[in-house]
Amino acid sequence: MSLRDVGFFVRGRINAGLSRALNRRRAAPPAAPAPLGQVLAGPCAPHALLGLLAGRANDEREAAVAAWLRARGVPFARHRFETFEGRGENFVVEVGSGDRVLVLIAHHDAVPGSPGANDNAAAVAILLSLLPRLGRLAPPGLRVRLLFTACEELGYLGARAYVRDTPLGGIAGVLSLELCGIGDSLAVWDAAAPTPFRARVTGALEGLGLRADEGYHVVGRIPVFGSDHRAFAGAGVPAYGLTIVPLREADALRRFVLSPGRSVLMHLVRRPPPFDTYHTSGDAAATIHPAALDRVSRALEAIVAAA
Numbered sequence: 074m075s076l077r078d079v080g081f082f083v084r085g086r087i088n089a090g091l092s093r094a095l096n097r098r099r100a101a102p103p104a105a106p107a108p109l110g111q112v113l114a115g116p117c118a119p120h121a122l123l124g125l126l127a128g129r130a131n132d133e134r135e136a137a138v139a140a141w142l143r144a145r146g147v148p149f150a151r152h153r154f155e156t157f158e159g160r161g162e163n164f165v166v167e168v169g170s171g172d173r174v175l176v177l178i179a180h181h182d183a184v185p186g187s188p189g190a191n192d193n194a195a196a197v198a199i200l201l202s203l204l205p206r207l208g209r210l211a212p213p214g215l216r217v218r219l220l221f222t223a224c225e226e227l228g229y230l231g232a233r234a235y236v237r238d239t240p241l242g243g244i245a246g247v248l249s250l251e252l253c254g255i256g257d258s259l260a261v262w263d264a265a266a267p268t269p270f271r272a273r274v275t276g277a278l279e280g281l282g283l284r285a286d287e288g289y290h291v292v293g294r295i296p297v298f299g300s301d302h303r304a305f306a307g308a309g310v311p312a313y314g315l316t317i318v319p320l321r322e323a324d325a326l327r328r329f330v331l332s333p334g335r336s337v338l339m340h341l342v343r344r345p346p347p348f349d350t351y352h353t354s355g356d357a358a359a360t361i362h363p364a365a366l367d368r369v370s371r372a373l374e375a376i377v378a379a380a
């Protein structure tokens with residue numbers, strides 16, 4: 074286990090412990106998850122697909138992703154892992170052909186006690202609903218790999234296991250979708266250094282008419298939060314987080330996510346949306362904005378076409 078892995082592991086434990094403590098304080102009765110059969114037979118649209126994972130336990134969430142892919146006849150690969158930190162299964166779907174690979178990640182697990190709607194059922198729903206259009210969107214020579222990871226909440230364990238077990242040659246860039254269901258302004262984060270991939274991503278967003286610091290934000294390394302892309306970044310691949318946030322909260326969010334000491338205190342007091350429900354029992358499907366899901370979907374379509 075490398076020093077980096079030790080860091081990820083400790084971070085995962087703190088994360089889970091803090092969530093348990095927060096969720097003990099808030100005892101809202103959880104909404105029942107949508108019947109799985111209904112979601113599997115329902116429309117292939119992000120808002121309808123929220124119910125695939127939201128409100129379910131982690132083993133059910135994992136099984137639900139595989140069940141949806143099977144029900145739609147989508148070929149996928151399974152990547153199973155087990156370490157002393159935990160175990161789970163990542164699912165991999167590839168669309169298109171070519172040597173260059175764009176990796177889009179959405180983790181399917183949630184922290185204990187949270188319905189996990191914005192973190193991260195929304196992101197899984199967005200990627201699944203994108204699938205039928207991906208073949209048309211991907212330019213020649215580009216393969217798009219959708220990676221649905223397990224155990225992100227355990228220090229990115231699923232993504233680390235995937236990076237350990239998989240050759241990474243040809244990967245042009247990685248985006249990990251996190252908190253994609255509340256807000257109107259996109260954030261590409263952990264993206265301090267300019268790279269050709271970052272330029273393609275921001276170019277695609279500009280092409281949609283979005284403007285820097287309004288429609289989208291490019292943010293440097295975030296000390297307190299993280300996501301699966303960090304496992305790839307650690308291996309030298311350009312890899313960023315992709316999130317949507319309310320523009321009116323942009324200043325509060327910047328203060329919140331960029332100053333760790335302050336964040337820990339605010340964790341216990343007032344957290345700006347979307348962090349007010351993050352890792353809590355309040356992260357329910359009812360809080361998700363359909364317009365946010367659609368905005369992230371359109372951004373991804375443009376990013377795939379420009380990658």
Ligand SMILES: [Zn+2]
Binds near residue numbers: 180300
């Ligand atoms: Zn997450």
